[in-house]
Amino acid sequence: MGEDGHVSEAFDAVDVISAKRDRAELSDAQIDWVIDAYTRGVVAEEQMSALAMAIYLNGMSPREIARWADAMIRSGERLDFSGLSRPTSDKHSTGGVGDKITLPLAPLVAACGVAVPQLSGRGLGHTGGTLDKLESIPGWRASLSNEEMLAQLEDVGAVICAAGTGLAPADKKLYALRDVTGTVSCVPLIATSIMSKKIAEGTGSLVLDVKVGSGAFMKELGQARELAETMVRLGTDAGVKTVALLTNMETPLGLTAGNALEVRESVEVLQGGGPPDVVELTLALAREMVAGAGRDDVDPADVLADGRAMDVWRRMIRAQGGDPDAPLPTARETHVVVAPADGVLVQLDALAVGVAAWRLGAGRARKEDPVQAGAGVEIHAKPGAVVRGGEPLLTLHTDEPERFDRALESLEGGFLIAPEGSRPDLPPIVIERVS
Ligand code: URA
Numbered sequence: 253m254g255e256d257g258h259v260s261e262a263f264d265a266v267d268v269i270s271a272k273r274d275r276a277e278l279s280d281a282q283i284d285w286v287i288d289a290y291t292r293g294v295v296a297e298e299q300m301s302a303l304a305m306a307i308y309l310n311g312m313s314p315r316e317i318a319r320w321a322d323a324m325i326r327s328g329e330r331l332d333f334s335g336l337s338r339p340t341s342d343k344h345s346t347g348g349v350g351d352k353i354t355l356p357l358a359p360l361v362a363a364c365g366v367a368v369p370q371l372s373g374r375g376l377g378h379t380g381g382t383l384d385k386l387e388s389i390p391g392w393r394a395s396l397s398n399e400e401m402l403a404q405l406e407d408v409g410a411v412i413c414a415a416g417t418g419l420a421p422a423d424k425k426l427y428a429l430r431d432v433t434g435t436v437s438c439v440p441l442i443a444t445s446i447m448s449k450k451i452a453e454g455t456g457s458l459v460l461d462v463k464v465g466s467g468a469f470m471k472e473l474g475q476a477r478e479l480a481e482t483m484v485r486l487g488t489d490a491g492v493k494t495v496a497l498l499t500n501m502e503t504p505l506g507l508t509a510g511n512a513l514e515v516r517e518s519v520e521v522l523q524g525g526g527p528p529d530v531v532e533l534t535l536a537l538a539r540e541m542v543a544g545a546g547r548d549d550v551d552p553a554d555v556l557a558d559g560r561a562m563d564v565w566r567r568m569i570r571a572q573g574g575d576p577d578a579p580l581p582t583a584r585e586t587h588v589v590v591a592p593a594d595g596v597l598v599q600l601d602a603l604a605v606g607v608a609a610w611r612l613g614a615g616r617a618r619k620e621d622p623v624q625a626g627a628g629v630e631i632h633a634k635p636g637a638v639v640r641g642g643e644p645l646l647t648l649h650t651d652e653p654e655r656f657d658r659a660l661e662s663l664e665g666g667f668l669i670a671p672e673g674s675r676p677d678l679p680p681i682v683i684e685r686v687s
Contacts, residue, residue: 261285261289261294262281262285263281263282263285263286263289265286265289265294265295265296265299265303266299268282268285268286268303269299269302269303269306272303272306272307272310273302273306273310275310277312277313277315277316278312278316280315280319283316283319283320283323284319284323284326286300286303286323287320287323287324287326287327287422288323288326288327288422290422290425290426291327291421291422291425297429300425300426300429301429301433301435304426304429304430304433304435304438304441305433305434305435307435307438307440307441308434308435308438308441311439311440312440314485316440317440317443317444317482317486318485318486318489320440320444321443321444321447321448321451321486321490322490323422324420324422324423324426324444324445324448325420325448325451325452325490327420327421327422327423328418328419328420328421328422328452329416329418329419329452330451330452330454331369331398331419331452331453331454332454333367333369333402333405333454333455333456334454335402336367336402336405336406337406338365338366338367338409338545339366339367339456339457339545339546339547340366340367340368340369340405340454340455340456340457340545341361341366341367341368341455341456341457341458341459341541341542341544341545342368342369342370342371342450342453342455342457342458342459342541343357343358343368343370343458343459343460343461343537343541344446344450344458344459344460344461345460345461345463346442346446346460346461346462346463346468346469346470346479347379347463347468347469348379348463348465348467348468348501348504348505348602348606349378349379349380349467349501349504349505349509349602349603349605349606349609350380350504350505350506350507350508350509350514350602350605350606350631351379351380351461351463351501351505352380352382352385352505352506352508352514352515352517352518352530353461353505353530353533353534353537354370354372354382354412355382355385355386355412355514355515355518355565356518356521356522356526356530356534356556356561356565357534357537357538357541358370358410358411358412358568359409359410359522359561359562359564359565359568360522360534360538360552360555360556360561360564361410361538361541361542361552362408362409362410362564362568363409363555363560363561363563363564364538364542364547364550364552364555365409365547365550366409366541366542366545366547367405367406367409367410368405368409368410368411368541369401369405369411369453369454369455370382370410370411370412370413371413371414371415371416371419371449371453372412372413372414372415373414373415374616374619375614375615375616375623378467378603378606378607378609378610378615379467379606379615380509380510380511380514380606380609380614380615381615382412383412383413383414384511384614384615384623385511385512385514385515385518386412386515386569386574387511387625388511388512388515388580388581388625388626389515389569389574389575389576389578389580390574390575390578391573391574391575391578392569392572392573392574393572393573393574394413394414394572395413395414396411396413396414396572398416401413404568404571404572407571408564408567408568408571409564410564410568411568411571411572412568413572415449415453419449419452419453420448420449420452422448423444423445423448423449426441426445427445428619430445436469437469437470439475439478439479439482440482442469442479443479443482443483443486444486446460446483447483447486447487447490450487450492451486451487451490451492455492456492456493456544456545457492457493457494457541457544457545458487458492458493458494458495458544459494459495459496459497459537459540459541459544460480460483460484460487460494460495460496460497461496461497461499461533461537462476462479462480462483462496462497462498462499462686463476463499463500463501464476464498464499464500464501464683465500465501465502465503465602466501466502466601466602466603466604467501467502467503467504467601467602467603467605467606468501468602473498473683473684476498477498477684477686480496480498480686481496481686483496484496484686484687493544494544494687495540495544495685495686495687496685496686496687497536497537497540497682497683497684497685497686498682498683498684498685498686499533499681499682499683500679500680500681500682500683501602502599502601502602502679503599503600503601503602503634503635504600504602504605504606504629504631505527505529505530505533506526506527506529506530506631507527507630507631507632507634508628508629508630508631509605509606509608509609509614509628509629509631510609510612510614510626510627510628510629510630510649511614511623511624511625511626511627511628512580512581512582512625512626512628513626513628513629513630513649514628515580516580517530518530519565521534521556522556522561522562522565523562524556524557524559527634529634529681531556532681532682533681533682534556535552535553535556536681536682538552538556539551539552580625580626581625581626582626582649583612583613583624583626583627583628583649583650583651584626584650584651585649585650585651585652585653585656586647586648586649587647587648587653587656587660588644588646588647588648589644589645589646589647589648589660589663590641590642590643590644590645591633591639591640591641591642591643591644591645591669592641592669593641593669594639594640594641594669594672595638595639595669595670595671595672595674596636596637596638596639596669596670596671596672596673596674596675596676597633597634597635597636597637597638597639597645597667597668597669597676598635598636598668598669598670598674598676599635599667599668599676600631600633600634600635600666600667601665601666601667603666604662604663604665604666604667605629605631605646605663605666607659607662608629608646608648608659608660608662608663608666609627609628609629609659611655611658611659611662612624612627612628612629612648612649612650612655612656612659613627613650613651613652613655614627614628624650624651624652626649626650626651627649627650627651627655628649629646629647629648629649629659630646630647630649631645631646632644632645632646632647633645635676635678636676636678638672639669645667646663648660
């Protein structure tokens, strides 16, 4: 502390920003200081914005990335699941349209004997948030104390809840800043943001679902692969068994995008039905999680088929105050979009559907906005399907019919019908595995 009562700082923020602007590598000490000083409020928001933009433009070396993630982990608490009687595994998705996979996946993996601590977020923009979806279940509560979370993990095996404010607080500030400064879509910043939270959370193994395509952060396969490799390296170096699947997000997952609509579809999967793409991805991720936790003696397909996953779902929802038997909310108004001609649906664009669901009220434009539980888009035909002119393609749901026009605008050009006999080139759900 100086004579004037101020803590003397090890570095000057302008020097750190200038170094990155001029393409120098930041030292470990500079990175530790800038993350800590930003968390303390000593590095101002405008200075961190300039640094984030310099990183966005000039990148970071693998050493800088590892240190940046580590400094963000050290900005807050670390959870410890080592006292649990079963191994832990978690999944993180980089976000997509209709991506409700966490809902059937967490109880399925728990029913295979693995504890699943799924700390989730809310939706922002066109991708939905897991907590918003579950909050459409009457009574369900997203906030749990660390003690409640541990007790539920031991008892039920699966928890989906809001991440507490104690985990990686540096990321919380930085992510909000990146959101308003055009610095979100940058591999080093995304990788360190996601992995600092997952490593601080204390999971023993981790499966990353890195989405590729129009509805994802990463539109190109090469970019998605780079993100996956960077995150796998960060996890592995931190002692977390980490693998990534690159998965298709050109078209929405399943047949619904919207909160209660997606819960309904997830329950169908747990009942042994549901759309084939949702079932396929749920099982692919479950197999990775179960293997990562050393339980590859169990086949998740058997556990899904015999109802054990459904039993855990019901207990998981009840443990957080929800009623798994209560009717789900539905929107007051619907509008049907019909196929304009006979033919084969060759494209249904994930971004167009995601933006439509968002505009119907399923998502929020600002963090503090409420979401409508019943709003969203129901899909009646997926790419590859034969359609007849005049038959329903999509049903739009909302409580506020004045929202239909803007939702319909986002769907213009969002689907393509080719002459009968066309065979669209459909990518597989799981495109690649990175380990
Ligand atoms: N999700 C995160 O948590 N961080 C990012 O930077 C992007 C997506």
